[in-house]
Amino acid sequence: MALVHKLLNGTYILRKCPKPGVASCPFLSTRFADYCSSSLEKPVAAPGKAPSQRKTEGNLEGHHQREVALDITSPEDKPEVSFDKAIKEEIKDHFRRLKDDIVNHWIGPEGRPLHEVLMEQAKVVWQFRGKEDLDKWIVTSDKTIGGRSEVFLKMGRNNQSALLYGTLSSEAPQDGESGRSGYCAMISKIPTGPFERKRFYDWSQFNTLYLRVRGDGRPWMVNIREDTDIIQRKDQMYSYFMFTRGGPYWQEVKIPFSKFFFSNRGRIRDAQYKLLLDKISSIGFTLADKVDGPFFLEIDFIGVFTDPAHTEEFAYENSPELNPRLFK
């Protein structure tokens, strides 16, 4: 299941920032984490909004391999294709964000006053109310390793939810080394600050993940990744299962963070540690239940909250049989 992320070194990576219409900075360095690079694999995000008139992606340096039809503009509103202007706008935008960042630091964490942040008990982290919300997600499938699954993401009914749908195929690719195949994943992009600096989510005061979804009965896996700057960490993630009920009713899924187990390179590690919530990079949903066929998952929003009834710290204890070194 962790085969989704492959690090590609040495290439310029053009990513779409969460803000609409802003291309990435030309002076990107390439030692970026996998979430950025997974945009090269095969992002099948929905077509974004019509870009602002200042640029088309092809203008800037670097190359992109997205299939997103970004440049749907009306005929009378042709985008101005100007390299210098685009660079200037880019720089201005980044400095503006830097200024906002510094000013916000004086107001409080993330620009909100401190008492509001401290007293918060339920927070909506990702919502799906418009096309720009879909841009915060990357969708991958096993096509990157040669499989046949397809997955698409689009806005759902009445622009009130996101629909992830596609077909899963567990036919193994004939490349001589993979024995099994068949997965689809939707991963959130790492939030960035000015000048493309990585930012993290700090959920240390919450203890449960809340999802409002409507599925088709298939079991999904929720993966949370922490700060990926350290090289070993890019293969490690914390996961748990999300069982959808199916049916026409919305389902509330509450997963406490104490239930997430630790895995490295796709395999569960023997020594288990609890998920630390202060530097979360991204969250992802994976479907790999070895059953071929179409699937769909409708997501309303994703939030975190504090469940006062949940007092468990960590659900898995280490066993002396598997980890004799921990019990010496």
Add this chain to the structure above:
Amino acid sequence: MRLLRLREVKAFSQGHAASHQLGWNWTPHLSLSPKGLKILAASLSCCGCPTGKGMSWAQAILLARGLSRGWGGICSTALTGAPFSQVTPQAPRGLHCSTAAHQPDSPLVPRPPEPQRGLVKALAPHEELFRQAPDGVRDKASFVQAVQNFTQYNVHKRGHVDFIYLALRKMREYGVERDLAIYNLLLDIFPKEVFRPRNIFHSIFLHYPRQQECGIAVLEQMENHGVMPNKETEFLLTQIFGRKSYPMLKFVRMKLWFTRFKNINPFPVPRDLPQDPVDLARLALRHMEPDLSARVTVYQMPLSKDSTDATDPTEPHIIGIQSPDQQAALAHHDPARPIFIEGPFSLWLRDKCVYYHILRADLLPPEEREVEEIPEEWNLYYPMQLDLAYGRSSWDDYEFNIDEVEEGPVFAICMAGAHDQATLAKWIQGLQETNPTLARIPVVFRLSASSGELLASSSGLEEPPLTPPEGREEEENNQQRQQQSQS
């Protein structure tokens, strides 16, 4: 070398004796120097006749040693079989091979590969053990038989690793992939006590890596199919690989994580799904409906006009579910507003996909929504409305700062064998028995064949027809969907 020479001498003498018995003069036409021939003739005469002059065995050995070089040359020429082709084929062609069984060309000459005949693929080793008579049924008994054939045919279990990999591949065909006894039987094929590490060097270096990988492959297939290993598996693994081996480590991990994740599904689906479509639909409807007081009604059982043909029923089954709350809501529904039948949507139960339709109304605009107020004194024994909140005081707020998606109420769900309008109309007729107000409400069919998401409502501005039920179908590929689900 010495032994070889002795054997060669023995074989030679036996061959000579055999040729004597056969009664013709056997003279090898070898390309030897006259000196060699002389020595050969001498040795022949000396060794061949037990009753003759009878050389002592030691002298024979010395002779053999002395003739080693020349003998080696003879052997090599003899082995290649070239000069013997001049002789009648009854002569023993290999000097070390004394059996009378003989084939026209020597197996030591590599045979050119046979031309591949059409679609016949190259068979894996031991695959002929799994081949059966055309009328043989592939089930557990024949699988066990094939495995036992292997162990009987091959006492030393040569090629057991290949055989186990092949058996793992074949398990699905025989339908035994979830049978723990079969996995234990496969593990039983390994020779015991041979692969256990005996000293520190064995345990540092991966002792018998191929066999350990094979053991791990067996356990991995067990894991993929969700089979929990038992004490017998543990005992077998300890006997075969020892307690510090990788298969044993994998077994310990399986024991730990399987027990941890056994019951985490809040909506469990039984592993053996019912084959009967009516029972399956009943299970699926109960699975979807959270209200436990809902009632499942079978409106129509599957029937077919032609009793011999059961695969294509002319009257497909129709099963619906409705809870008392939904019945009440439908009774209060305003007849001026239409209700919609939407579908088919897909529901997966383990590996089976079934389709269902729903009967729902659109959301009322905010101004028309009325909140029913229950007077407080209606029931003196317990409160009719209970507002339990987590909040300790005004600063506790566990609500999310977002408006949830609101959709219209669902009145009933049904599963039918066919997805066309006629079948669903029958469902509506069946529903009318318990919901008499349904007769006055216009019903609009919104059937779609796209991927199973709920249709985008165009804010309910279609003109509601006044005569029930009026159909307005969008494209319909139901047959394709069914085939896709069953493939």
